[in-house]
Amino acid sequence: MKPTTRRTLAAVVTGAAAAVGAAVTPAAAAGAIPVPVPLGGAETALGMELPEVAGELPVPTAGAPEGPRYVEGRLLPDRTLPQVPVHGGLPGVDLRQPVPHVLGEDFDHAGLDAPASGLRTRTPGLSLDAPLTAPDPGALGLPSPKLPEAGVLAPALRTAPVANLGVGPGL
Template sequence: MKSTTRGTLAAVITCVAAAVATPAVAADAVPVVVPLGGAEHALDMEMPRVGGTVPLLRPGSPDGPRYIEGRLLPERALPQLPVTTGLPELDARAPLPRVLGDTFDHLSATTPDTTVRALTPGASLDAPLTAPRPEMLGLPAAKLPEVGLLAPVLQAAPGADLDVAPGL
């Protein structure tokens, strides 16, 4: 195989791989289904149906450091990083036999799509020196160092639905 043919083939494969991978990267969650169809046919009975999604993390852009007059270091030396994701979704349906009769009801449990917002911890510190002072001929004075931790933040509103009804 000629080198030009190999180069063309490599370029085509690269373009196809990029086209296939782009939708997966753009998705917010990956669907997951538990395959129980084979067990249903092998055991000749109705099996539960279980599925859901696994969310992907979406990091945001952090707030940059803020410079304040009178401080040698910026206010947020280690900025907080915002992260947005969702809680895993669940959709489970299982047969529930009736005590009186031959028919089945079904029990279903679902969790809706819930957004989770979080901020990672951050830090703010200041050097043990003041800004240059004119009365000290432009030299800084000594002071106690300052260290502050920015607490992480987590915000979500999870929920779930449990239902018993006829049919699947």
């Protein structure tokens, strides 16, 4: 293949990869997807003022699991079934309810704002060991029997949700 053909082919492949990467990046980069709740039609049909509601749904992403750790004296590695980290978030909500001056002239609405908060989790894992010991040089290289070992690695969950509740003027 000629060098000019190679360069042209490389440029086409690079351009295609950049186009695919640009198309995938915005969806993967979004931490939460906004979800508006349209109540305008219900307000018109009922003839009254309804609350404004909007939400956010988080996009969970899986991380890379930690590989198994080999321990001297064991036939199977530690963390036979590794824990997988998953990053996402708790759903968020923004709610504003009209209030007819219950608390005075300056208070027209009550609002709740609970933004989507980060959530870090780890799936359960499993640690096993075979019912045999490692080969023993004193026993002509044969393993000895022992009790099998099994352990469950507990799942983990970390988050810090926040919410603001307040009243104020205007909707």
